[in-house]
Amino acid sequence: MITILAGGTGSVKLVRGMYRESENITIISNVADNFWHYGLYVCPDIDTIIYGLSNNLDKKKGWGVKRDSFNFLKYMATLGTEKWFNLGDKDLTTHVLRTQLLKEGRNLTEITKFFTEKYGLSVFVLPASDTHYESNIVTEGNKRIHLQEYWIKYQGSVPVCDIIYKDIEKARVTLPAQEALEESKLIIFAPGNPITSIGPIISIPGMKNLLKKLKNKIVMISPLISNKAVSGPCEVYMKAKNIPPNLRGLIDFYSEITSTMIFDQLDKSEIERKIKNDYPEIKFCYTDILMTNLRKESLLARYIISNF
Template sequence: MITILAGGTGSIKLVRGMYKESENITIISNVADNFWHYGLYICPDIDTIIYGLSNNLDRKKGWGVKRDSFNFLKYMNTLGPETWFNLGDKDLTTHVLRTQLLKEGKSLTEITKFFTDKYGLSLLVAPASDTHYESNMVIEGNKRIHLQEYWIKYKGSMPVYDIIYNNIKKARVTLQAQRTLEESRLILFAPGNPITSIGPIINIPGMKNLLKKLKNKIVMVSPLISNRAVSGPCEIYMKAKNISPNLRGLIDFYSEIANTMIFDKLDEAEIEKKLRNDYPEINFCYSNILMTNLRKETSLARYIISNF
């Protein structure tokens, strides 16, 4: 079994490629993007994975359901409440059902399985935790706002001084996620944002110690090429956490828990000449990691499956 730690739009491409190439994969999804809105419980990363694997994702946007309409949101706007978060009409059904199931006492793990079954997916998508905790951006005045609010409502317009995982001390790794990791022959860190996609998973109490024990079967796929983020605000977040927003900073971030790291071929010369000697315990590998279409997604998946 291959297990992928995933979160955000930076992960779905690799997840999709791996799902196409292997019949035995499991996803452990970030849940720190989850939040309550209009009384509904929204799980952006889990939904992106499920929509993406079931061919329902709006690939142009990178989120939501393809060919969705927004009549609910338009009408809500006429009644006065803020409508900064884009809830499509089809997408809305997921949030309504999830909230109903939560109120009936179901865990997020159980609810996520309900949706994977409904969408006909033959794999396990496991929330990293059933406990609610959030990635919060710390802005001026030490004010904290949810990551989704920061980027969608405020469009990332304010300086970020820190990023914290609010309530994470109360979170626990689900038994399902723990067993999955222990039983996997390979654990992949998808090329999601290390701070807000993968970071909230590995910082759940107890998770880092577990991953250290499993280090020899962990492979990280870089979200950076030529010291720049492939997509998204990876560099901004790394700076906010006082991590150098470059290849060295990324290697430092994962060095305790990842035995192998895959970088783009464009970065081979820099790593081999400037960085390899500083990390003798890490196995550096190189491939074409920029996934701009389905062919490249499956090509990278084949490389991983055949080499690890």
């Protein structure tokens, strides 16, 4: 079994490629993006993975259901309600059902299994935790804004002072997620944002110690090429956590819990000349990691499967 730690938009391409190339994968999904909206429980990263694997994702946007309509939001707007978070009509059914199942007493792991089965997926998508906690952006004056609100409502326009995982001390790794990690022959950190996609998973109490024990079978795929984020605000968030927003900062961030790191060919020269010798316990590998189409997603997946 291969287990992938994943966020949403920055991770789904690799997850999709691995799903096509391997018969036995498990995804441990970030849940710190989850939030309540219009009285509904929304899980952006879990949904992006499920939509992506079932060929329902709007690939142009990178989120939501393809060919969705937004009549619900239009009617909400006529009543003077804020509509900063784009809930499509088809997408809305997921959140309504999830909320109903939560109220019936099911946990998030059980509910996510329900959806993977409904979408006909032969894969386990496991929430990293069944406990709610969330990534908050800290702005000037110690104001805290949920990550989704910061990035979508405010368009990332407010200076970031810090990023915290609110209530993470209450979270626990689910037993299915822990067992998946322990039983896997290979664990992959998808090229999601290290602070807001992968970071909230590895920061759950007890998770880092578990990953240290499993270090020899952990492979990280870089979210950076030529010291720039492939997508999203990776550099901004790294800087907010006082992590140098470059290849060295990324390597140092993951160095305690990763034995192998895969970077783009474009970064081979810099890493081999300037960085590699400072991390003798890490194996550095290089290939084309820019997944611009389905073929390149599969090529990267095949590279990982055949080499590790």
